[in-house]
Amino acid sequence: MTRTAIDPSVSVGQDTMSSVPALRTTDLIGRDAELEQLTAQLGIRTSGAGRGQGDLLDPTVRAMLVAGDAGVGKTRLLMALRDEALAADWQVVAGHCLDLADSSLPYLPFSEVLGRLMSDVPDVAARVLEQHPTLARLQPGRRIRSSETASGDQALDRGNVYDAFGDLLSAVAQQAPLLLVVEDTHWADESTRDMLSFLFSRPLPGVALVVSYRADDLHRRHPLRRQVAEWSRLRGVDRLQLEPLADDDVRRLVRALHPSTMSEAEYVSIVDRAEGNPFFIEELVGATWSGQVPGELADVLLVHLDRLDETTRRVVRLVSVAGRQVSHGLLSAVSDLDATELEAALRTAVEAHVLVASRGGTYAFRHALLGEAVYDDLLPGERVRLHADFVSALGEGRAVGTAAELAQHARRADDRPVAVHASIEAGEEALAVGGPSEAATHFLDALELIDTARTPFDDVDAHALTRRCAEALIAAGRVPKAVKVLRARLATLPADGAAIDRGQLLTALATALLLTDTADDPTEIAAEAIELLRGGPPKLLAQALFVRSRGLGSWRADEARALAVEALEIAERNDLTSLAVELHTTLAGLEADDSSSPGPGWRAAADRARRAGLIDAELRALYMLGRFHHDDGDLEAAVEVYGEVIERSEVGGLVWSPFPAESRLLLAVVLTHQGKLDEAWELLDVSGQNPPMVYEWLFFAHQMLITIGIRGESHAKALERLRDYWGTDGLTAISAGSAELMRAVAAGDGAGALAIYDDVVAAVVPLWHEWFQARLRLSTIAISAFAAAAARQSADERESAAVDVERLVADGGRVIDFYAPYDGSHGPEYRMWVARRAAEHLRWRWLAQVQPPTAEELVDAWRAAEETSLAYGSVPEVAQARVRLAGVLRATGDAAGARVVADRAREAAHAMHSTSLLAELTAQGSAPSPAAASAETAVLTPREAEILALVAEGRSNGEIGKQLFISTKTVSVHVSNILAKLDAASRTEAAAVARRRGLLDA
Known part of the structure; x- marks a missing residue:
């Protein structure tokens, strides 16, 4: 500023x-x-x-x-x-x-x-x-x-x-x-x-x-x-x-100090620890993170202790060992001071603004970083001794505390037996209150202590604990970490180890692999687990059968159904209620035939799980129901169910578990198809929420698809950063790759589009399979880029491009052939891309003059593309099809028809703020009809007029938001609406248009 x-x-x-x-x-x-x-x-x-x-x-x-x-x-x-x-x-x-x-x-x-x-x-x-x-x-x-001495007159x-x-x-x-x-x-x-x-x-x-x-x-x-x-x-x-600065402003400052990529976890850590203090932020960003407070910052913070007496400093050090917050009772139990001395020291620390006291009888550092600096300043032996004092007070019941507190102090006091059992107890407590991420951390701590101990922990089943840890990691959305933990435990098993140990770990591994992109086959791993668990505990065998049934799914429906029925019989015979409910969800999708829909079965399974209090099973059933509506083209029903998944996950503390996290993405996809781009973008804005890394980048990829692909804004570096995650998550590669392809279309870069297409395929095929369904869409968009380039190419260049275009057309054809036997995959979105592929291919042949189609063939193909887009209800794809159809109609002599179609496309493009669609309309010579032009003098709302006046004064969105007491994001939405209503490409142009029309004088 x-x-x-x-x-x-x-x-x-x-x-x-x-x-x-x-x-x-x-x-x-x-x-x-x-x-x-x-x-x-x-x-x-x-x-x-x-x-x-x-x-x-x-x-x-x-x-x-x-x-x-x-x-x-x-x-x-x-x-x-x-x-x-x-x-x-x-x-x-x-x-x-x-x-x-x-x-x-x-x-x-x-x-x-x-x-x-x-x-x-x-x-x-x-x-x-x-x-x-x-x-x-x-x-x-x-x-x-x-040397002069001041005299009286001086x-x-x-x-x-x-x-x-x-x-x-x-x-x-x-x-x-x-x-x-x-x-x-x-x-x-x-x-x-x-x-x-x-x-x-x-x-x-x-x-x-x-x-x-x-x-x-x-x-x-x-x-x-x-x-x-x-x-x-x-x-x-x-x-x-x-x-202190607000969290959003902290993020802006971090970006100003550290322009390169930073993960959401790093942002959250700085926001949490810096507490809105710019100096703290600068030090944390500038330091190479080592787990300790940067030296220069520690020196500044520790100055606060210099004015305290020795007794008060001792108490402050004790508080730093306690953690973020400590009760008066726990301090009294650990301190060697009598009540009067302790209270006097605490009062001094509070008055010196070192500690703050709460009404609940607890104390904490005024700045959390000061507590970290004090703790880092302790001598190693001093830390161990003080932590041991806390273990003694908590373990003997002289003070009230949590299992997590006891585990922390025992671990830092190197009291391994207490630390292991307290960590396991703390993990179970965290799961009980909907804290899977915290539970996983406690279980991981316990496993590390067990694995590094000199003597074995015979009273702890490390394999069962590993499986429990994996479950917590999956519930927290950290599936790759769960896979890593399970593989590490499997590697420790001796060749002649118990079949039950290996079988339960393989079942857990297959479960995790079903929830992530991997080159391994979870169904084969589950099959091995089944053989190992035959004759073992019924619960473990039924679980392995269930996992293999899920993996086979509709691809091998008969075998999957048989496994699920066998598992259900075992579950019902042994009162395994939770597993039985999960199996009913699986069977709901497998038992439907051509004459019935799986939708009612999944809804019934979700209701059954809710009545039983089984939140994981409920979320899975609802997710499958949402996918069914989505694939069936019922976008409104999909929005409702995906929203239900997200809402229910918040109740159960499972926001980042795989089904709710993917439901958030798919809800954003549906909203995007409905033309609600701002809602979709904001839904995926997880600033301050600290999601698992895989979802952070997956959500960001779809945001860039909206921003770069549909709206045509330029953020090249964002797409470059996303490429680092293509090889680990297929959806990220497809979303980010689609954005890159759409940018290549806008630039008329066929060769660049082909390279992007090949890169996406190379990343996704090892994770999925060769003819994954999205390949039809990707190849079609790439063909569109060649069509956009054709008008500027020489005859030799078009002839050379024909080889590449035919390869893309063939790839799309192979996808169609691959899915031909599976009627369930032929939803309205699939049919839309089949029609678009044919239309884009004809458009390229027409523009490149390579075996060009007749005018009637070309128009019919794009009419079909428009109709299938309308049937699916995708606003961006309908608009895109109409832009191309308008160009075809104009070229074939139907100027009146072209104008009608172009006006509809222009209206949608303005609503979505799509500069790329508007540029394509302009490039093909389209202009608004007189009726449309007069309609564009839309009346601004009072709030928009107020914001427009401030925009004309040169105010930033942040300044406007603070002046009008609304959020910066809300201002941004209003400004976008103003630009669309005034048909302006920039804030400066909007101000000029407004002055010309007298809107600023009103």
């Missing part, structure tokens, strides 16, 4: 803050509202007022107190305020207080101010010094050590100094308004504080005063605390408390 880096030449323009060190980023992020408040209240700039005003603009206050914790961004905000003042033709001068302990120089910031003014306005300063010789004693050069009279300095500021302000900034007054000496009291209480024409201080340094006995309260009561003095 404004520059904050220091330019040495700025002092020529009356900037005397150039002694402030340069900041790490030149952007002011998340402080628009605060800057607006300062400039408006001080009269530097008011809403609607122009820049370059030479006079003070009727301020509501003449002095501001700016408070905030260390590192929260006070200096950065004041630098931006300086820029605003300079832009309004103000003068700016600043003084700084320094931490010189008890030997501060009196009036130190005002000496700095005087020195600056003598340099920048020497005539004015000399005139005032002549009138007030006493002021000369504050000159910086007169304050160094000398002593400063406070009254004279106050008057002299006030006259100096007034004289300077006669030239232009003056902004006086005094920073870090928490370090101010008594004389400086008294001078400020004088300036606060005495208005000086043309002078605005801003004083900053650290709020966290103002403990109860701090001398500035009382004076701040007094200053705040004075007329014309206001106070601005600078709060």
